[in-house]
Structures are given as structure tokens and as C-alpha cells.
Amino acid sequence: MTVARKTFDAVIIGAGGAGMRAALQLANSGLKVALLSKVFPTRSHTVSAQGGITSALGNADEDDWRWHMYDTVKGADYIGDQDCIEYLCKEGPQAVYELEHMGLPFSRMDNGKIYQRPFGGQSKNFGGEQAARTCAAADRTGHALLHTLYQQNIKAKTHIFSEWFALDLVRDESGRVLGTTAFCIETGEVVFFQARVCILATGGAGRIYQSTTNAHINTGDGFGMAVRAGIPLQDMEMWQFHPTGIAGAGTLVTEGCRGEGGYLINKDGERFMERYAPHVKDLASRDVVSRSIALELRAGKGFDPKGVDHVKLKLDHLGADLIKSRLPGIRELSKTFAGVDPIVDAIPVVPTCHYSMGGIPTNIHAQVVTHYKGKDHVVDGLYAVGECACVSVHGANRLGGNSLLDLVVFGRAAGIHIEQMWKVNELPELSDVSDEAIDASLARYTRWEKSTTTGESPAIIRDAMQRVMQEDFGVFRTGEVMDQGILRLQALRERLNAASLRDKSKIFNTERVAALELDNLMATACATAQSALARTESRGAHSREDYPERDDTNWIKHTLYFEEDNRIDYRPVNQSPKYVEPFEPKKRVY
Amino acid sequence: MTDSRIINLSIYRYNPETDTKPYMKPYELSVSTANDPMLLTLLERLKAEQDPTLSFRRSCREGVCGSDGMNINGANGLACITPLSTLKSKTIVVRPLTGFAVMRDLIVDMSTFFKQYERIKPYLQNDTAPPEQERLQSPKDRAKLDGLYECIMCGCCTSSCPSFWWNPDKFVGPAGLLQARRFLADSRDTATEKRLEEMQDPFSVFRCRSIMNCASVCPKGLNPTHAISEIRQQMLDDET
Numbered sequence: 010m011t012v013a014r015k016t017f018d019a020v021i022i023g024a025g026g027a028g029m030r031a032a033l034q035l036a037n038s039g040l041k042v043a044l045l046s047k048v049f050p051t052r053s054h055t056v057s058a059q060g061g062i063t064s065a066l067g068n069a070d071e072d073d074w075r076w077h078m079y080d081t082v083k084g085a086d087y088i089g090d091q092d093c094i095e096y097l098c099k100e101g102p103q104a105v106y107e108l109e110h111m112g113l114p115f116s117r118m119d120n121g122k123i124y125q126r127p128f129g130g131q132s133k134n135f136g137g138e139q140a141a142r143t144c145a146a147a148d149r150t151g152h153a154l155l156h157t158l159y160q161q162n163i164k165a166k167t168h169i170f171s172e173w174f175a176l177d178l179v180r181d182e183s184g185r186v187l188g189t190t191a192f193c194i195e196t197g198e199v200v201f202f203q204a205r206v207c208i209l210a211t212g213g214a215g216r217i218y219q220s221t222t223n224a225h226i227n228t229g230d231g232f233g234m235a236v237r238a239g240i241p242l243q244d245m246e247m248w249q250f251h252p253t254g255i256a257g258a259g260t261l262v263t264e265g266c267r268g269e270g271g272y273l274i275n276k277d278g279e280r281f282m283e284r285y286a287p288h289v290k291d292l293a294s295r296d297v298v299s300r301s302i303a304l305e306l307r308a309g310k311g312f313d314p315k316g317v318d319h320v321k322l323k324l325d326h327l328g329a330d331l332i333k334s335r336l337p338g339i340r341e342l343s344k345t346f347a348g349v350d351p352i353v354d355a356i357p358v359v360p361t362c363h364y365s366m367g368g369i370p371t372n373i374h375a376q377v378v379t380h381y382k383g384k385d386h387v388v389d390g391l392y393a394v395g396e397c398a399c400v401s402v403h404g405a406n407r408l409g410g411n412s413l414l415d416l417v418v419f420g421r422a423a424g425i426h427i428e429q430m431w432k433v434n435e436l437p438e439l440s441d442v443s444d445e446a447i448d449a450s451l452a453r454y455t456r457w458e459k460s461t462t463t464g465e466s467p468a469i470i471r472d473a474m475q476r477v478m479q480e481d482f483g484v485f486r487t488g489e490v491m492d493q494g495i496l497r498l499q500a501l502r503e504r505l506n507a508a509s510l511r512d513k514s515k516i517f518n519t520e521r522v523a524a525l526e527l528d529n530l531m532a533t534a535c536a537t538a539q540s541a542l543a544r545t546e547s548r549g550a551h552s553r554e555d556y557p558e559r560d561d562t563n564w565i566k567h568t569l570y571f572e573e574d575n576r577i578d579y580r581p582v583n584q585s586p587k588y589v590e591p592f593e594p595k596k597r598v599y
Numbered sequence: 600m601t602d603s604r605i606i607n608l609s610i611y612r613y614n615p616e617t618d619t620k621p622y623m624k625p626y627e628l629s630v631s632t633a634n635d636p637m638l639l640t641l642l643e644r645l646k647a648e649q650d651p652t653l654s655f656r657r658s659c660r661e662g663v664c665g666s667d668g669m670n671i672n673g674a675n676g677l678a679c680i681t682p683l684s685t686l687k688s689k690t691i692v693v694r695p696l697t698g699f700a701v702m703r704d705l706i707v708d709m710s711t712f713f714k715q716y717e718r719i720k721p722y723l724q725n726d727t728a729p730p731e732q733e734r735l736q737s738p739k740d741r742a743k744l745d746g747l748y749e750c751i752m753c754g755c756c757t758s759s760c761p762s763f764w765w766n767p768d769k770f771v772g773p774a775g776l777l778q779a780r781r782f783l784a785d786s787r788d789t790a791t792e793k794r795l796e797e798m799q800d801p802f803s804v805f806r807c808r809s810i811m812n813c814a815s816v817c818p819k820g821l822n823p824t825h826a827i828s829e830i831r832q833q834m835l836d837d838e839t
Contacts, residue, residue: 053658160723
């Protein structure tokens with residue numbers, strides 16, 4: 010298949026917060042940047058982030074980035090890389106001020122500074138009293154952030170390829186990444202985007218689960234592209250279940266609700282988090298709160314044991330004024346999806362798949378790394394930022410508000426690193442690319458194109474996969490159940506190989522997009538399953554009933570999953586921050 | 600087994616590769632009486648269960664990304680936050696947003712819409728060097744952005760505006776003007792005069808006839824007509 014070529018200095022795949030922050034850095038420095046996105050940029054999932062962006066500005070109270078770092082290391086249950094967490098927390102304030110200068114409409118304190126609210130897992134003075142560290146634009150911070158970054162990219166004249174779907178990376182024999190193939194959803198045209206560097210910023214993959222807060226578009230496209238290029242995925246067993254998704258609908262209710270003083274109740278009206286986390290109660294880490302809810306439901310303390318069983322989030326005691334000014338979006342969502350006005354009634358909620366802590370392993374500059382013979386090796390020409398990357402700043406459990414921070418700090422870091430390489434002429438020049446290399450990256454496009462029209466529909470396989478993940482790889486896991494789950498996934502993968510694309514048309518063929526997305530979802534699900542089975546301990550979001558304890562002797566390490574032969578390997582956790590003493594693992598108490 | 604009822608839909612279909620002209624296609628779907636699904640869920644089910652070629656945009660499914668604006672029983676709205684119970688007609692009629700060229704089925708070409716958005720320079724302009732920390736803004740000044748910054752660019756308003764139908768190249772349209780007002784209202788923006796000057800012609804702002812279709816369809820409850828009248832007021836104040 011001969012395809013057209015377009016050439017750029019940098020190609021960024023994904024136009025959420027991370028991709029757009031990276032694009033902005035590069036476009037402003039004069040590089041020729043292409044920003045590819047399968048949806049119009051402001052439709053990216055960053056838009057759904059609600060509560061805020063965490064950073065130690067110290068506006069609400071005394072604060073220190075080292076305290077933020079301590080909380081993040083602890084929240085990550087000690088498998089976050091401490092050099093990167095240090096960078097995240099230290100650079101955070103600057104990255105947030107930059108957003109403010111760009112025009113992000115943050116809520117304000119009386120003195121005119123950016124408003125900050127308490128979130129889960131935040132403490133002062135290394136585990137002391139509750140901190141208020143999450144900067145917010147009401148409860149629409151993601152929307153405000155994403156639109157601001159899009160507006161800045163308009164100003165910077167970034168080349169945006171809106172509604173283009175990336176297929177696969179193109180690599181040479183040495184493994185260097187030379188660009189990506191993609192097709193225009195509107196016309197069906199297939200193009201090879203050749204670039205001196207590529208940045209994956211494709212976001213999460215919550216759609217591997219049946220019940221998720223994630224948008225339909227969160228299909229792990231970067232995860233699929235990475236594993237097919239022989240690049241490992243790291244810590245894929247670590248999926249965050251957010252304590253408060255609206256029961257049935259799955260839509261997110263921000264942790265900011267509890268930060269503002271809301272709390273969870275069971276069917277007896279009991280504030281049960283007092284039993285599980287006596288110190289910080291409802292503001293314990295998300296993994297802790299989600300497990301507590303699951304245990305309440307298991308004990309028959311839910312409101313609807315026969316239907317979508319759930320607990321409730323009580324906000325009415327906060328008063329109408331606070332809810333209207335600080336949580337207006339939540340009120341709207343709750344009315345729409347639960348038929349409940351939180352000013353009057355409690356919102357039915359249940360733990361819901363929310364975020365992938367795992368992803369494509371990178372170093373502190375956001376360069377993608379692979380690992381062999383006990384050492385990290387940079388994959389030339391490839392960066393990864395945002396949820397698709399595993400830097401790892403979130404380890405086994407992400408703290409609320411650290412995701413938006415991760416997007417802008419590491420989107421910016423990737424941009425800065427590429428910019429510096431460019432200035433000292435170390436950015437590789439565009440080289441010849443063989444037709445074979447391009448053809449290889451079109452393999453699955455061609456497979457779907459040539460599929461018969463009589464096979465199974467991808468939609469059926471997707472539903473079945475989501476059910477397996479929900480049943481066998483949920484909040485609580487056991488080896489026996491996961492073994493079964495892996496067999497079920499293998500069977501589905503075989504069915505996927507024989508499935509049919511029934512619509513072969515070129516113009517806005519959304520069935521083609523969904524089929525290609527399903528390849529990526531399936532790759533993500535398999536990576537999750539194998540990694541979850543391999544980790545025989547309980548840590549952070551990964552909770553094994555057959556291995557209920559954290560095992561620091563054997564498991565302070567990252568899991569690496571290679572698609573070839575479903576191989577699992579391990580990579581050390583960085584415990585060498587630059588400016589502070591490392592934080593040693595302690596028992597996590599909230 | 601719970602009880603179910605049959606829902607009738609009539610959906611606008613057009614595939615430029617195979618159809619010489621658009622047509623309305625009838626569908627039937629069985630829906631449990633215990634549930635009140637959103638229209639988007641019904642469309643997703645139709646696509647998965649009956650017709651993989653049915654095409655529409657969607658992403659967040661919770662009314663914040665703005666992908667699934669469409670014309671539902673004659674009024675623009677987002678399919679993902681339109682519950683079945685609010686659609687009282689015997690047959691639910693779903694068409695693409697009006698005023699834009701149809702690419703396929705419920706998917707329209709929004710390039711004129713985005714062009715008008717870009718035209719108003721939708722980014723903060725401030726000619727002073729940024730301070731080391733944040734620029735200060737009082738809660739009162741920040742409150743002036745409420746009702747403006749929340750726009751999700753779904754196009755429901757602009758698509759329902761006859762002034763935009765007539766002059767999509769010259770009239771900025773409700774969404775673009777709402778955004779213009781968002782920056783005019785921002786105490787941190789110093790380009791007010793220039794912004795007003797650039798819209799100072801018979802079309803950009805003044806084609807608005809205040810018929811308020813925009814405000815009545817906005818799925819976020821925003822009021823572009825009000826924003827436009829504020830821009831006009833600012834223009835008058837500017838002149839005097």
C-alpha cells in the first residue's frame with residue numbers, strides 16, 4: 010500500500026492536557042509540530058477532570074513541595090519513582106502559575122490568589138494534619154485546563170490534525186522511532202507522518218472495564234502501539250477504582266466533594282469511613298476508600314443489594330450556597346445521571362474504574378525506556394506523557410489532583426527536553442524510511458480492511474472483554490479467578506482475530522475506528538491480566554485476597570509486560586531523589 | 600425478566616459514498632421499562648445490535664466534551680444527557696445539527712464554527728510581563744467569568760441561530776461571541792479595546808436579532824444572547 014507522507018520535527022499523538030502542553034512548548038520554540046487527535050482537541054478526556062490540580066502553592070495554608078512529595082510517595086505505596094515524584098512536586102507550582110498566566114480561570118481566594126481545596130491523602134509536615142493543596146476552577150478544572158491549552162495552541166499556530174486516528178509506530182531495524190501512520194477519519198486517507206521525534210499522549214484505557222468513569226475514547230491506543238512495537242508496559246496491574254462513580258452510570262463525582270466536607274454513608278446512615286481510616290476518614294487515599302466501600306457492600310450495608318448496589322455520598326449538610334459555587338458541575342451531573350439534587354439528597358455512588366497508574370515506562374525527561382540485561386535503554390525518537398505514560402509518579406495508587414499536574418509537568422518536560430536536544434543539534438535528522446517499515450505499521454489496518462463481512466462483530470467481543478475484566482480483575486483479585494480470566498481473554502483474542510469489519514466505507518467510518526480501538530483495548534486487557542497475576546502481594550490499588558499483605562522484601566519493583574510470549578520482567582524503583590533524603594517504606598495508615 | 604417497551608426512532612441517514620440523497624430511516628428498539636436510558640445509549644445500542652454503519656460522534660457521555668450535539672425532535676441538544684423519558688413523541692426524530700454541511704449521518708462539518716471561534720482570538724492577552732506567581736483576581740472579578748467559560752463548543756447554539764445560517768462567514772455566532780465576552784470580561788485581559796474594534800462592523804456582533812434560540816438550546820444552561828448584549832453595551836460605552 011503506497012501512502013502519502015507528511016514530515017514534521019515532532020509528531021504528538023493525542024491532544025489532551027499532556028499532548029497539548031507538549032505541543033505548546035515545542036510550537037513556541039519554533040519547531041514544526043503536528044498534533045494528531047482522534048477527536049477534536051477539546052473532546053479529549055482531560056475535559057472530564059473535575060476537582061483540580063494539586064501543587065504546593067501554599068495559598069490556603071502553609072505548604073511545602075516536600076510535603077506534597079512525601080504524600081505522593083506514600084500514596085503510591087512506595088513503588089513510585091522518587092526522582093520523578095520530586096520533579097513533579099518541585100516543578101508543580103511553576104507549571105500551575107504558567108497555566109494561570111495562559112488564562113486558566115481558576116477560582117480565587119479572597120486575597121485574589123488561586124483557590125485551593127483539601128483532597129485525599131494530603132498532609133502537612135510529612136503526615137501531619139490535613140493540607141489544602143488542590144487548585145481548582147470550581148469543579149470543572151479539567152475543562153478549564155483543556156480549553157486554555159487548546160486556546161494557547163491556536164495562538165501558537167500548532168498544526169492540529171483533528172479527527173485523525175494513529176495506527177502504529179514506524180521503526181527502523183535499530184528500533185528508532187521514525188514516525189507513525191495514521192488515517193483521516195473524515196476522508197479515510199492514510200498518511201505516514203514522518204518525524205524526528207514522536208510523543209505518545211494517548212491517555213487512558215478505562216474502557217477495558219464494564220463500569221468506568223472514562224470516556225468512550227479511552228481505549229489505550231498508545232498502550233497498543235507500544236506493545237506492538239516491542240516496547241514493554243509497566244505496572245499494568247495498577248488500576249485505580251475511584252470511590253465515587255455514580256451507581257449505574259459510572260460518571261465521576263469528584264473527590265473535591267469530600268474535600269469540601271461531604272462524606273460517605275451506608276444504608277444505616279453510618280459514616281463508615283470513621284472505622285476504616287479513623288484519622289482522615291473520607292479523605293483517605295482512593296484505594297483505601299474504594300476497598301472500604303467494597304467491604305461495606307459485601308457486608309450487606311449497601312442500599313440496593315439486588316440492583317447496582319451502592320453507598321451514598323452526603324453533601325446536603327454543606328448548604329446550597331457552597332454546592333452552587335464550588336460544586337455546580339457535580340450538582341448538574343447528579344441530577345442528570347442519578348435523578349438526585351445533592352442539596353436535598355445523598356448521591357448513590359460505587360467504586361468505578363478511573364485511572365491507569367501503569368503505562369509506557371519513561372524516564373524523568375519523558376523519554377520512553379525499555380529494560381534488558383538489568384538496565385534501562387532509551388527508545389530513540391519516542392516520548393510518552395500523561396496517563397499513557399508510567400513515569401512513574403503514581404506508583405500503585407494515584408492521589409487526586411496529581412493527574413492534571415502530571416499532564417502539564419511532564420508534557421512540559423518532554424517539550425523542554427526535545428527543545429534542548431534541538432538547540433544543540435542532537436535531534437536526529439529525518440532519514441530514509443523503507444516502504445517495508447511503513448507497510449509493517451499498516452498491518453492491522455489492512456487486516457480489518459480485508460476481513461470478511463460474515464464474521465463476528467467487534468462490538469460483541471468488546472462487551473465480553475469488558476465483562477471479563479470487571480468480573481476477574483476488579484477491586485479484589487485472586488490467582489484462581491485471574492487464571493480463569495486469562496483463559497477467557499485468550500479465547501476472546503482469538504475471536505477478535507477472526508472478527509469482521511462490516512462497514513468498509515472511507516468517509517467517517519466509526520466502525521473502523523472502533524475495531525482498531527478494540528485491538529488496543531484487548532492488548533491493554535491482556536497486559537493488565539498478566540501483570541496482575543504476576544504480582545503476588547497486595548499494594549495500592551492491587552488487592553489480592555490470596556496475598557493480602559504488602560511484601561516489601563520482594564515487591565518494591567515495577568512489573569514490565571512484553572506482549573511477545575506474554576513475558577513479565579521487572580525494573581527497579583528509583584529511590585534516589587536529588588534534593589531530599591529518600592522516603593523509606595512505612596506502613597500506610599490514614 | 601423485566602418488562603420492556605418498543606421505542607421507535609427515525610434517524611437521518613446519509614453516506615456520501617453510497618447514497619445520492621439523505622433519507623430518514625426507521626428503527627425499533629426494545630428498552631426495559633425499569634430504565635430511563637440516555638438517547639446516546641440508544642444510538643450506541645442501535646449501532647452495536649442493528650446497524651454498524653450508523654455514524655455519530657461521542658466521547659465523554661456526560662455532557663462536558665460537546666461531541667454529540669444533534670437535533671432531537673426538532674431541538675438541538677446533547678444525546679448523552681437527553682433521557683428517553685423527556686422525549687414524549689411517538690417516534691423520536693434524530694437529525695444532524697442544522698446549518699452545517701452533513702458529512703455522514705449525524706456528523707456535520709463544524710469548520711465554519713471553529714473558524715469563527717478562532718477569529719475572536721480566544722486566548723488571554725496581557726501586555727504586561729507575568730509576575731513570578733499568579734496574577735491576582737478578586738473572587739468578584741472571577742465571578743464575571745461564570746456563565747461564559749463553561750462553554751463546551753458543542754455547536755447547539757450556533758446551529759440553531761438563523762443569523763448564522765444566513766451569514767456563517769461574517770457573523771461570529773453565539774458560541775464565538777460568548778467566548779469573546781469571556782475574554783472581554785476577564786480582569787486579566789488587556790486587549791479589550793482591540794477586541795471590540797475587531798468586531799466593530801455590521802455583521803460580527805450586530806447580526807444577532809436577540810431571538811434567543813441559542814439560550815433555549817444550550818445544554819449547559821448558558822446565555823449567549825445576554826453575552827452579546829453585554830458586548831454591544833461595551834461597544835457603546837467605548838464610543839462615548
